[in-house]
Amino acid sequence: MNHETYDPDDRIAALATPWAESALAVIRTSGQGCIDAISPLFSADLIHQKSREMLYGILSDPHTGEALDEIMAVVFRAPGSYTGQESVELYCHGSLPGIQKILSLLFRSGFRQASPGEFTFRAFINGKMDLTRAEAVQEIISSKTGKAQSMALNRLSGSLEKRIDHFKQMAAGMAALFAIQLDYPDDEVDAPPMPMNEIRDMKRGLKELIDSYTVGKIYQEGVIIALAGRTNAGKSSLFNLFLKEDRSIVSDVHGTTRDYLESWISLGGIPIRLYDTAGLRQSEDPVEEEGIRRTREVMENAHILIYVLDGSIGLSSEEEDILRTEPSEGGKERILVWNKADISTVTPPEGAISISAVTGEGFTELEEVLRSRIFRDAAHVGSEAVVDSLRQKELLERAYSGVVKVEEAIHNGLPVDILAMDLHDVLQALGEITGEVSSSDILERMFSNFCVGK
Ligand SMILES: Nc1nc2c(c(=O)[nH]1)N(C=O)[C@@H](CNc1ccc(C(=O)N[C@@H](CCC(=O)O)C(=O)O)cc1)CN2
Ligand SMILES: Nc1nc2c(ncn2[C@@H]2O[C@H](COP(=O)(O)OP(=O)(O)OP(=O)(O)O)[C@@H](O)[C@H]2O)c(=O)[nH]1
Ligand SMILES: [Mg+2]
Numbered sequence: 001m002n003h004e005t006y007d008p009d010d011r012i013a014a015l016a017t018p019w020a021e022s023a024l025a026v027i028r029t030s031g032q033g034c035i036d037a038i039s040p041l042f043s044a045d046l047i048h049q050k051s052r053e054m055l056y057g058i059l060s061d062p063h064t065g066e067a068l069d070e071i072m073a074v075v076f077r078a079p080g081s082y083t084g085q086e087s088v089e090l091y092c093h094g095s096l097p098g099i100q101k102i103l104s105l106l107f108r109s110g111f112r113q114a115s116p117g118e119f120t121f122r123a124f125i126n127g128k129m130d131l132t133r134a135e136a137v138q139e140i141i142s143s144k145t146g147k148a149q150s151m152a153l154n155r156l157s158g159s160l161e162k163r164i165d166h167f168k169q170m171a172a173g174m175a176a177l178f179a180i181q182l183d184y185p186d187d188e189v190d191a192p193p194m195p196m197n198e199i200r201d202m203k204r205g206l207k208e209l210i211d212s213y214t215v216g217k218i219y220q221e222g223v224i225i226a227l228a229g230r231t232n233a234g235k236s237s238l239f240n241l242f243l244k245e246d247r248s249i250v251s252d253v254h255g256t257t258r259d260y261l262e263s264w265i266s267l268g269g270i271p272i273r274l275y276d277t278a279g280l281r282q283s284e285d286p287v288e289e290e291g292i293r294r295t296r297e298v299m300e301n302a303h304i305l306i307y308v309l310d311g312s313i314g315l316s317s318e319e320e321d322i323l324r325t326e327p328s329e330g331g332k333e334r335i336l337v338w339n340k341a342d343i344s345t346v347t348p349p350e351g352a353i354s355i356s357a358v359t360g361e362g363f364t365e366l367e368e369v370l371r372s373r374i375f376r377d378a379a380h381v382g383s384e385a386v387v388d389s390l391r392q393k394e395l396l397e398r399a400y401s402g403v404v405k406v407e408e409a410i411h412n413g414l415p416v417d418i419l420a421m422d423l424h425d426v427l428q429a430l431g432e433i434t435g436e437v438s439s440s441d442i443l444e445r446m447f448s449n450f451c452v453g454k
Helices: 034-041 096-108 118-125 131-142 146-156 159-183 196-221 235-243 286-301 317-324 363-374 390-411 416-434 440-448
Strands: 012-015 022-030 055-060 067-076 087-094 223-228 261-267 270-276 304-310 333-339
Touching: 012 096, 012 118, 022 034, 022 096, 022 118, 034 087, 067 096, 087 096, 118 131, 118 440, 131 146, 131 159, 131 390, 131 416, 131 440, 146 159, 146 196, 159 196, 159 390, 159 416, 196 270, 196 390, 223 235, 223 286, 235 261, 235 270, 235 304, 235 333, 261 363, 304 363, 333 363, 390 416
Parallel strands: 223 270, 223 304, 304 333
Antiparallel strands: 012 022, 022 087, 055 067, 067 087, 261 270
């Protein structure tokens, strides 16, 4: 979408449900005149239909008379719709050839294929939602756990927008104060006192919101965890225990897992991308060697490594070497697991968590340790608004440093026009978060990450 030349009125259409065989498929359209455009294709009277009420009918090609599907349709009259403009939704059978026929009929009837996020973009430009809510829409769709979904829903309902608006009002209040002093510089009346309390409150509030990003990011993007260790240590057994299903092949043959496996799991609502990997050992076999190379890549990209040790035979000399090295360069966490505790007669190394991937003993403790490692650097956040987008966090930091500059300028007795300039920067950053101030490339980047039909 090029926002400079963007025509918000042309008619767009897209399949809003997955491109797959399914019970129903929803086709969404929006744009000035879309009711008139679809009306000749539909057997029932769309033109006089009440807004947002379902209507039954047959959709057919007016040129050939061919019936395309038996459907339900809904009209939305402007501005009472998701996009804020006239819209029609078609609820069809979820048949791939059927969907294709209907879409191609729409494209022959004055509609064009919507680009990703275009419906939500229209909702934004028509004032139906600010940018924090628009971002929340896609976050709801892509959330991996119930907890992540609730947090995004909270933002969709405006929790973050309200917080930002509050900061905007504070900043605007200060700006008004500075403006008065600019207008009457050397007045005989005393200058009003500087808003030191407001500045302090604003700093605290912004800081809180910035800190919430560590938690927001964890829930929205998830954490990458890889199981690593020598062959036969029990990595695949532990992988299956995390998944609560028999996904990875387990056997007492060394080198059973050749290629890595991955799966999303939920650790008490935290989305985790878990990897089972090929056991690390010297190998002559080129296929196994490639598996080990891939394992190293996965280990490289993981946030946390669960290093699985075989408690039934004790530490190998390589493992002793590894344990002696620093666990976390580049912020990577390492958790040592002493597996096969049920048959182990060897004392585990210090700091290792004893578990059995077969009996499940020690597993709850491992989950606890993982949770506390994941949240180690995260500030405590309540049910308040949480920031989870880097874009929002960076803008909040810009606003924060602007407020700090204002504070310093006051302390240093700098003239009011300097304060006003710093404050302007604060208002600018806050406005970019909600989208009052926005450049077209930012919008373009944001909405292009959306699903088509959203
Ligand atoms: N069929 C259908 N289901 C859907 C959506 C949709 O667009 N269509 N949504 C799309 O994401 C979500 C619901 N969001 C929606 C948001 C606003 C409006 C709407 O018509 N708003 C009007 C009227 C509001 C009111 O009556 O209070 C408006 O804002 O003026 C519809 C759906 C999920 N389910
Ligand atoms: N007694 C006992 N046996 C276990 C435990 N965990 C795994 N095993 C057994 O150890 C053997 C190897 O387990 P895997 O999970 O396949 O080991 P792995 O680390 O994935 O091995 P590779 O894929 O070859 O690297 C299997 O026979 C498992 O049943 C455990 O906690 N206790
Ligand atoms: Mg394995």
